[in-house]
Amino acid sequence: MGELPFKPSQPLSLGVELELQIVNTRDYNLTRGASDLLGALAKSKHPGDIKPEITESMVEMSTSVHESHGKLVAELRTMRDAVAAAAHGLNLGIAGGGTHAFQKWNDRRIYDTERFNHLAGLYGYLAKQFTVFGQHIHVGCVDGDEAVYLAHMFSRYVPHFIALSASSPFQQGEDTLFDSSRLSVVNAFPLSGTMPLVHHWAEFEAYFSKMQGFGIVKSMKDFYWDIRPKPEFGTIEIRVCDTPLSVDRAAALAAYAQALARYLRLERPRPISAEPYLVYSYNRFQACRHGMEASLIEPCDGGSASMRQDLAATFARIAPHAEALGCRPLVQGLLTGAQDSGNDARRLRARLKETGSFPDVARWQCEQWMQPSK
Amino acid sequence: MPDLFFLPAAPLPPNQIIWFGVLLLAGVIGGEVARRVLFLPRITGYVAAGLALGPEGFALIDKALLHELRGFADISIGLILFELGHRIDLRWLKRSPRLVLTSLAECALGAGLVYFTLRTFFALDVLHASAAAAIAIATSPAVVMRITADLGAEGQVTERALLLTALNCSVAVLALTALIPWLYLEYRGGWRTILLHPMYLLAGSFALGLGASAATLALLKWLGKREEIQAVLLIALILATIGAAIALKLSVLLALLAYGALVRNLDRHYHLAAPDFGLTGQIFFLILFVLAGANLDLHAAWAGIVIGASLAAVRFAGKAVGILAFVTGGRMQVRQGLLLALALTPMSGLAVIMLQDTQSLFPEFGRTLASVVLPAVVLLEIAGPVLTQLALKFAGEARPKPAEKS
Numbered sequence: 001m002g003e004l005p006f007k008p009s010q011p012l013s014l015g016v017e018l019e020l021q022i023v024n025t026r027d028y029n030l031t032r033g034a035s036d037l038l039g040a041l042a043k044s045k046h047p048g049d050i051k052p053e054i055t056e057s058m059v060e061m062s063t064s065v066h067e068s069h070g071k072l073v074a075e076l077r078t079m080r081d082a083v084a085a086a087a088h089g090l091n092l093g094i095a096g097g098g099t100h101a102f103q104k105w106n107d108r109r110i111y112d113t114e115r116f117n118h119l120a121g122l123y124g125y126l127a128k129q130f131t132v133f134g135q136h137i138h139v140g141c142v143d144g145d146e147a148v149y150l151a152h153m154f155s156r157y158v159p160h161f162i163a164l165s166a167s168s169p170f171q172q173g174e175d176t177l178f179d180s181s182r183l184s185v186v187n188a189f190p191l192s193g194t195m196p197l198v199h200h201w202a203e204f205e206a207y208f209s210k211m212q213g214f215g216i217v218k219s220m221k222d223f224y225w226d227i228r229p230k231p232e233f234g235t236i237e238i239r240v241c242d243t244p245l246s247v248d249r250a251a252a253l254a255a256y257a258q259a260l261a262r263y264l265r266l267e268r269p270r271p272i273s274a275e276p277y278l279v280y281s282y283n284r285f286q287a288c289r290h291g292m293e294a295s296l297i298e299p300c301d302g303g304s305a306s307m308r309q310d311l312a313a314t315f316a317r318i319a320p321h322a323e324a325l326g327c328r329p330l331v332q333g334l335l336t337g338a339q340d341s342g343n344d345a346r347r348l349r350a351r352l353k354e355t356g357s358f359p360d361v362a363r364w365q366c367e368q369w370m371q372p373s374k
Numbered sequence: 375m376p377d378l379f380f381l382p383a384a385p386l387p388p389n390q391i392i393w394f395g396v397l398l399l400a401g402v403i404g405g406e407v408a409r410r411v412l413f414l415p416r417i418t419g420y421v422a423a424g425l426a427l428g429p430e431g432f433a434l435i436d437k438a439l440l441h442e443l444r445g446f447a448d449i450s451i452g453l454i455l456f457e458l459g460h461r462i463d464l465r466w467l468k469r470s471p472r473l474v475l476t477s478l479a480e481c482a483l484g485a486g487l488v489y490f491t492l493r494t495f496f497a498l499d500v501l502h503a504s505a506a507a508a509i510a511i512a513t514s515p516a517v518v519m520r521i522t523a524d525l526g527a528e529g530q531v532t533e534r535a536l537l538l539t540a541l542n543c544s545v546a547v548l549a550l551t552a553l554i555p556w557l558y559l560e561y562r563g564g565w566r567t568i569l570l571h572p573m574y575l576l577a578g579s580f581a582l583g584l585g586a587s588a589a590t591l592a593l594l595k596w597l598g599k600r601e602e603i604q605a606v607l608l609i610a611l612i613l614a615t616i617g618a619a620i621a622l623k624l625s626v627l628l629a630l631l632a633y634g635a636l637v638r639n640l641d642r643h644y645h646l647a648a649p650d651f652g653l654t655g656q657i658f659f660l661i662l663f664v665l666a667g668a669n670l671d672l673h674a675a676w677a678g679i680v681i682g683a684s685l686a687a688v689r690f691a692g693k694a695v696g697i698l699a700f701v702t703g704g705r706m707q708v709r710q711g712l713l714l715a716l717a718l719t720p721m722s723g724l725a726v727i728m729l730q731d732t733q734s735l736f737p738e739f740g741r742t743l744a745s746v747v748l749p750a751v752v753l754l755e756i757a758g759p760v761l762t763q764l765a766l767k768f769a770g771e772a773r774p775k776p777a778e779k780s
Binding site: 027110363 | 463466469526528533598647648770771773774
């Protein structure tokens with residue numbers, strides 16, 4: 001047994017974390033509301049867990065572990081309703097979206113805990129700029145070796161998750177021309193990027209011990225990778241998604257991850273290799289910048305395909321697995337429905353064009369997130 | 375014609391523009407001294423600067439001049455009441471009826487205790503005690519808004535302090551207006567005056583506010599959402615409304631509160647962005663506090679120190695009990711409730727204006743009323759900003775000091 005034991009978990013089990021924006025209902029700017037909101041939620045009963053994040057304008061809700069996406073959707077909706085009810089009582093708005101459209105980063109306040117104060121001291125202005133909002137998807141793995149395999153295989157699909165979830169076109173009151181500008185904020189951190197090219201869990205443990213020995217990291221939490229194994233949960237964690245504008249879309253993204261994981265672990269389409277990482281940054285940038293209009297390069301043969309073609313091809317491959325998991329319509333809707341309607345970033349831009357006002361966009365985001373599912 | 379006709383005559387003829395500059399300058403210096411040297415809120419420095427310039431200090435400003443400068447104070451209080459009215463979010467109140475109960479309890483208990491104390495321990499008659507109690511309902515909106523902005527305070531205590539202030543100011547003004555018929559009965563006036571004057575004040579001020587809101591929304595619909603233009607447009611309409619209220623002998627307080635509240639709650643299509651008067655707003659805030667300082671009558675306050683201190687104390691007690699009765703068990707904690715009550719202690723310009731308005735209708739009654747209420751106003755004019763600042767800091771809602779590289 002190494003120093004970083006991997007807790008086995010039910011394969012393909014699912015959990016979702018959503019970082020959410022807390023805004024006031026006057027001008028819809030981010031506001032200091034996390035401690036009040038968490039105080040109010042402590043008095044109500046709800047499933048899952050709702051926790052503080054690095055600044056006072058964010059809160060994170062995380063679901064319990066589920067084997068079927070159906071239960072995950074139901075729990076996400078119940079939690080959403082609890083958060084929305086507490087926020088209504090405090091006259092706060094809660095919104096999805098990877099960034100807040102017009103907040104000024106230096107107005108943010110660090111949530112007062114030891115860890116967050118430490119991070120603020122360590123990272124300086126990056127800590128306050130880290131007021132961006134992501135969705136993390138956990139997929140259960142039987143053991144560490146499977147986690148390593150899946151983490152590498154998922155990197156091929158990172159552009160999909162970016163484009164489908166992208167909802168951060170605006171930052172600091174400007175259109176960034178990116179669909180997901182949030183990930184550029186993550187890039188600034190020294191421990192961001194991808195997992196090193198290890199093939200087995202034992203190899204990963206050796207890597208981790210070395211980094212720990214150097215004093216570079218204390219725990220797995222210090223790595224801000226796009227995909228990272230989470231040994232204490234027994235999962236891999238996909239961290240590239242922006243928080244979508246609704247929990248239903250968040251659930252659909254999780255279902256896609258689940259179907260993909262089933263395909264990868266049962267069919268084992270490729271061995272672990274360095275090749276996909278040659279095009280990784282390029283494809284990732286394409287997805288961030290252009291979203292559904294991105295053009296991607298296939299790592300093995302160097303051929304290029306549009307995001308839409310690649311999504312359709314992927315769906316054809318994983319459809320039987322989605323079927324087996326009972327989430328085929330949901331995944332199909334996400335992967336191919338997105339071709340007609342675009343992603344949340346496109347919807348946000350349309351909203352800005354219509355109203356010409358960032359506060360109006362933020363108010364609409366709150367309505368989208370807080371309203372009960374139809 | 376003398377050769378040197380082009381030189382000014384001595385003594386220099388004063389004009390309002392000079393005074394505007396002098397007041398601002400004194401306020402800025404006073405504010406910075408208070409903040410940097412004494413670690414007090416800037417507002418306290420503004421008031422002190424006014425006090426130093428006024429009849430009680432170096433007497434650069436005398437009573438006659440104060441009267442002449444009343445226009446500046448009217449503009450300031452108009453801007454403040456508009457913004458305050460805009461804080462009244464009916465949708466929030468509808469969703470959280472507990473807030474309405476908190477507000478009513480806070481107003482009723484504060485006023486009730488003040489009334490009881492004045493009647494029992496100071497042997498005041500019913501009318502004086504009622505009018506004083508009505509004025510004591512209001513928290514100084516200028517102080518709460520300025521301190522909140524200076525501290526960059528955000529959170530539930532801040533939000534609720536602003537909302538409860540907006541509500542208690544409205545209740546105070548309405549209560550005082552409702553006393554007018556009884557005052558007429560006591561002092562003078564036929565039945566037509568008794569009935570029609572308060573109705574004219576209420577309906578007229580409300581109608582003016584409604585008209586201004588309708589005009590604002592119509593203009594905004596056409597102008598669109600350019601925030602810098604919105605601010606200028608709002609200031610223009612607010613000035614016009616203040617002037618109209620004065621000309622029509624309506625209540626500036628009611629008209630502007632109604633304007634602010636209506637323009638927000640009638641704005642179904644969100645034409646109006648949150649008002650931000652920026653630098654202009656700050657300048658008029660400052661002027662208001664300097665003038666309030668110059669108006670302070672320390673001798674009278676000292677003479678009435680007992681009644682002033684008792685009034686301030688029971689007013690706080692009433693507000694605190696009223697808030698705690700409804701706030702706990704809701705979404706707030708006891709500690710937050712107490713800090714909220716503390717944040718609501720300031721009394722200031724609004725009380726003075728309510729006194730002046732009463733005095734202009736009933737001079738004799740107004741004078742005796744002022745001797746009862748003013749000591750508390752002076753006390754809370756000085757202590758209030760400090761208390762509000764402490765409350766918001768203890769609530770953890772003030773903006774933390776910026777990080778420095780060590």
